[in-house]
Amino acid sequence: MGTRSAGTADGWSRPVALVLATSTGGVGQHVASLTRGLRAGGAEVTVCGPAATDELFGFTAAGARFVPVEIPADPTPMDLRAVTALRRAIDDRIAVVHAHGLRAGFVAALARIPQPVVVTWHNAVIAGGLRGWASRRVERVVAKAARVSLGASADLVERARQVGARDARLAPVAAPQLPPARRGRAAVRAEFGLAPQQPLILSVGRLHPQKRYDILIDAAARWRALEPRPTVLIAGSGPSYLQLTRRITDQLRHPADGRGDQRRPRGQCLLREQLPRLPVAGDHREVRPAEQVGHVGAAAEQVERRVPLGRPLR
Numbered sequence: 001m002g003t004r005s006a007g008t009a010d011g012w013s014r015p016v017a018l019v020l021a022t023s024t025g026g027v028g029q030h031v032a033s034l035t036r037g038l039r040a041g042g043a044e045v046t047v048c049g050p051a052a053t054d055e056l057f058g059f060t061a062a063g064a065r066f067v068p069v070e071i072p073a074d075p076t077p078m079d080l081r082a083v084t085a086l087r088r089a090i091d092d093r094i095a096v097v098h099a100h101g102l103r104a105g106f107v108a109a110l111a112r113i114p115q116p117v118v119v120t121w122h123n124a125v126i127a128g129g130l131r132g133w134a135s136r137r138v139e140r141v142v143a144k145a146a147r148v149s150l151g152a153s154a155d156l157v158e159r160a161r162q163v164g165a166r167d168a169r170l171a172p173v174a175a176p177q178l179p180p181a182r183r184g185r186a187a188v189r190a191e192f193g194l195a196p197q198q199p200l201i202l203s204v205g206r207l208h209p210q211k212r213y214d215i216l217i218d219a220a221a222r223w224r225a226l227e228p229r230p231t232v233l234i235a236g237s238g239p240s241y242l243q244l245t246r247r248i249t250d251q252l253r254h255p256a257d258g259r260g261d262q263r264r265p266r267g268q269c270l271l272r273e274q275l276p277r278l279p280v281a282g283d284h285r286e287v288r289p290a291e292q293v294g295h296v297g298a299a300a301e302q303v304e305r306r307v308p309l310g311r312p313l314r
Contacts, residue, residue, distance in 0.1 A: 014095040015044040017115075018064075019086065021071035021103035022050050023057075024237045025206045027122050030173050031100055032057040039063040048089050049104070071107050073239070075134070079107060086111045099146075106138050109145035116147040120171060121156040126210055139163045192231060199230040207238035214247060221251045 016038060020031050031047065038045045039062060047059040048069040060066045067089040071082045090097060090113045098118045099105040105119035119142055125135040143149055143165040150171035151157035160168040194200060201220075205211050213234055220232040234244065 012038060013042045015046070015093045017046040017048060017090055017094045017097045019069070019071075019097060019099040019104040019108055020047070020049040020053060021101055021107075022073045023053055023101075023206075026173070027100050028053050028057045030120075030122075032059060032062060033174070034098075035059055035062045035064045044093070046089060046094060048086055069107070071103055073103065075103075075106075075138075079110070082107045083110045087113060090115060102135070102138055102142055105142035105146065109141050117145060118148045118150065119143075119146040120150040120152065120173075121160055122152050122173070123210060124156060124159060136163070143168075192233070194231055195228060198228045201230050201232045202235065203233070204235045207234070207236045207240040207244060209240055211236075211240075213240065213244050217244065217247050217251060 018031050018034060020027055023031075028049075031049075031053075035045050035047060045059075045062075045064040046067060047054070047064045048067045049059075050070050050072075051068040054060055054066045054068075067085070069082050069085040069089060070078060072078065086107055090111070094115055096118060097108055097113060097115050098120070099108040100120050101122050102119075102125070105117070105121075108117050108119070125132060125139060127135055139159070140163045143160050143163045146165060147167065149157075149160040149165040149168040151160055151168060152171065152173045154170055157168045157170050189196075189198075189200070192200075203213065203216055207213065216232065216234065220230070223230050223232075
């Protein structure tokens with residue numbers, strides 16, 4: 001089962017189950033896009049994931065049968081409940097199970113369902129220590145259990161092969177369809193107090209250590225000497241929200257160059273769903289500081305909006 005583009009099924013019409021773990025951004029949007037495409041092609045779709053994902057991404061509204069299966073972002077004892085719930089959700093009518101991400105793939109592997117399992121790898125494991133060791137063990141379990149492993153980038157395909165995938169293929173994730181910006185350039189710039197020629201630097205994604213937003217915040221601190229001084233906006237939600245907020249506050253109070261508050265960097269953390277409120281195409285620059293970006297949807301969104309992309313130098 002593949003896609004030619006976001007929301008367009010590639011000739012698949014048999015019943016399918018899509019499985020995802022906790023998501024607030026790219027993975028959930030991708031599953032929603034697949035749901036719409038499969039339904040448009042006449043396929044019955046069952047989506048299994050945390051209840052919050054249906055509220056956020058509208059799987060039921062897109063015509064899918066939604067079954068709550070609580071799969072948190074990190075392994076917990078609740079995984080056993082998720083395994084049981086997934087077994088109950090996958091009935092004999094379903095022809096294939098497509099899990100998105102290692103967490104969803106791991107639960108699908110433990111469920112030992114009779115249907116073939118396809119797993120899309122969206123992100124690489126970069127954690128170290130005990131957590132990294134455990135995550136690499138999960139990679140091996142998922143790779144060996146999947147009939148087909150799809151990588152959102154070439155390095156993820158290679159990684160899947162290294163850990164035992166029997167059939168690993170490249171499957172780039174297409175950008176979802178976005179609604180037009182609801183407000184114009186002047187209104188958005190006025191909200192953030194931007195001068196007419198003041199640069200606006202935007203980064204969008206899940207607030208997670210893997211995304212390395214700490215690099216962008218530190219870079220913003222070094223940009224305080226620039227004229228005009230850039231404003232940095234981070235749009236997203238996730239487990240690093242409070243940590244990043246504290247980092248921004250620390251940069252305001254204790255600038256690395258010792259200049260006090262006179263040239264302090266400006267930065268804000270915004271929820272991901274606020275993205276359509278931000279400036280229209282061509283009015284800002286998009287920065288992607290992540291160490292590894294498997295899901296390219298957010299970057300593709302910016303290309304569609306004709307927004308230049310960049311990465312801060314370390």
